[in-house]
Amino acid sequence: MTTLTDPPKESFRLSMLIYDTRYRSMTIQIIALIGFLLLLGMLVTNTAQNLATLGKEPSFRFLGEPASYDINQRLLEYTSRDSHLRAALLGLLNTLVVAFLGCITATILGVIIGVLRLSSNWVVAKLTTIYVEIFRNVPVLLWIVFTMAIMIETMPAPRAFKGENPVATMALNDSVAVTNRGIYIPEPLFSRSLGDVHLLGQGSMRFDVSLDLIAIVLVLGLSLWGAAKIKLRADKIQEKTGERPRTWHTRLGLIVVPTAVLLVALGFHFGYPELKGFNFKGGTHLRNSLIALWLALSLYTAAFIAEIVRAGILAVSHGQTEAAAALGIRPGKIMSLVVLPQAMRVIIPPLISNWLNLTKNSSLAIAVGYMDITGTLMGITLNQTGRELETVLLTMLIYLSISLSISAVMNWYNKRVKLVER
């Protein structure tokens, strides 16, 4: 009987940690990890020691204390007696509002300018080039304070609207007032309002939403879904029989009629701004800070988006257009069926990263006094409570989670539209 002996065991020597490639990567990683932990430990001990010297103990209890400052643009109920946490929540909502508005306008403007830059019209192409170069090469903060200065210095004061022969008049049939204190626009009102509904959260995170808004969004969503179904059915019929049933009137009706009926049922009307005393009352007041931030961020980001759109359209090779034309597809359809789907693949990822930049740049709100998360949590709350460690870290965390969720969407999209090659 024979027994299998183990192969001669190589004795482990310490130098193998460095020379043997099997262990070397382990060694390097462990050294890196130890270094990182040491650094982290040093930071934490330093911080603890320094804070102890300053007599501060890290805690988030200040978030529950009354904020005692006012936020001039609020989407939720808020009084200065509410807590710092609620102030931060309102700030976050304001950040999201300006980012959302900015992304929409920047995209629309950017697409228009990007397409116009490719125009064969010499004057238009040069003009849009100048626009892109001017906006790309001047810091965004300068644009923000510049727009703010335009709003404050060049717009008429509310009292200019007074009197028999006023210096300034309201635009759009007396419904919009552009003043140096901001822009007043008509506000939507409901005479048979359904009231607010408590959506989620308690205490300082209480989130109430107007039931009217929910109803409108719900009905509109359902009608859009129905319209999409009709279009799908029409597509199927076209594929089967070659003839496309006419559906646009039913689709339009389905989208417009239910919403209109709901609006009438809720007693929808506009509340117009009116000059009372020395200021406008009624209507929605878009403050200068919001306008300046929104406008400047949109114009600035639009310049970058224009370049992306231009590059995307140029990236689709001319052969694609010609091949489509050779197949007898009409020019409009070539654009929508052949060029745009391919251009989109190039356009969308940098477009989303520009939206991300816009969201991050909205933190410059602090320069014009717009009360976003930087202005509330990292601004006034920091100054009032002196909790710089907690507030700054919390603000960073919030921005980080916004960024990471947007880039998660981007990665998902990239994976979906990725060109599958052999």
Next chain:
Amino acid sequence: MSDISFVRTEMLPEQAPPPSSVGAIGWARANLFSSTLNTALTLAAVALIYYVLAKLVPWAWSPTWNATSLKNCREILAELGREGHFSGACWGVIRDRWVQLFMGFYPAEEYWRPIAAFILLGVALLPILYSDKVPSKMIWFTGLYPFLMPLLLWGGSIWTPIMVLAGFVLAYVVYRALTERMSELIGLIAAVVAAVLWWLLAVSPLSGALADLIPLGLEPVDSRKFGGMMLSLTIGVVSIGFSLPIGIVLALGRQSDLLIVKALCVGFIEFIRGVPLITLLFVASTLLNIFMPPGTNFDIIMRVIIMATLFASAYMAEVIRGGLAALPKGQYEGADSLGLDYWQAQRLIIMPQALKISIPGIVSTFIGLFKDTTLVSVIGLLDPLGLSNAIRADANWNGVVWELYGFIALMFFVFCFSMSRYSMYLERKLQTGHR
């Protein structure tokens, strides 16, 4: 036979093309008025240009260059019969303060130092940017420049940068000595340890002693005196300079198979890229001193430079990662087949090519960072934008807005536009090599 022919035997003279299709008219018809939409666009664009120029030119055309205050400007304009808020620009503020907008509060007799520093920066960059036209020996000057620049800008004893430089020399000597006797990795680690020990323990006593012996040096300038365009440029240049090596390490770490190293690098890059620069600047202004060992006290500009470096290195890492990804796989395989190890392959094959591809990206990162340096005005530093507020606080110029913003915008535009043009030129030049 008669010589009747039914075909013309000689060529007809060429006819001139119809006058509407050549020259200026033809060009305009083809480019400006080819269709109804095009005509409408042209007219709208021309109307817009006219509207803007009609407002801007009369305002800018204002003989107020020698005015000493805003009131003085208004008087000069009123004498010309121009009244009202937008009757004319007040250029006196630019004549009075342009030096300050460039130099901040840097002492006037030392202005040659920042000027020399930035001119020498150009010289130091030449061998990198125009490698085909400049003698390659110049790269030595590029290597020395990082030690020259702080000396010129901040002043102080000449021995400190020399001693810091000596640390690199020491590291090199140790590396060579140990690599030949033992292994490369041990040499590398020992070199780093030796250099760090030298910098921590030997530099300040040695340079102090040498400065006592031979007091050579420049008048020290406090960084609080830095301001204006010079501050923006200093922050931008120093941060980009430091972020380049950090970015390379991060990019390599992100590409590596070592799980922990990769996770650390990805975490750092995504964290920095996920937060706005302003929060990092708040860290610089309020938190960085808390993170440091008790007793250390960096001045605010140093702290801003540290945070801006971290910020830029995350972006730099992504740019270099792009360069690494753009290299054909054959380059890596070729290096492997030559039997080069990881660092040799990186040093000799991969990095030279990857860095060359990434130069346009590096330039645009620099432009972005340079523009973002205006954010330091939010935490109270006197960059051009912060200075504009300071100038407006002066009773003479209280109320001047457009002239200052316009001038600052122009300064930034000139810098950024020329850099972006250079980067585009470089992109074109590099592209021909590859396709």
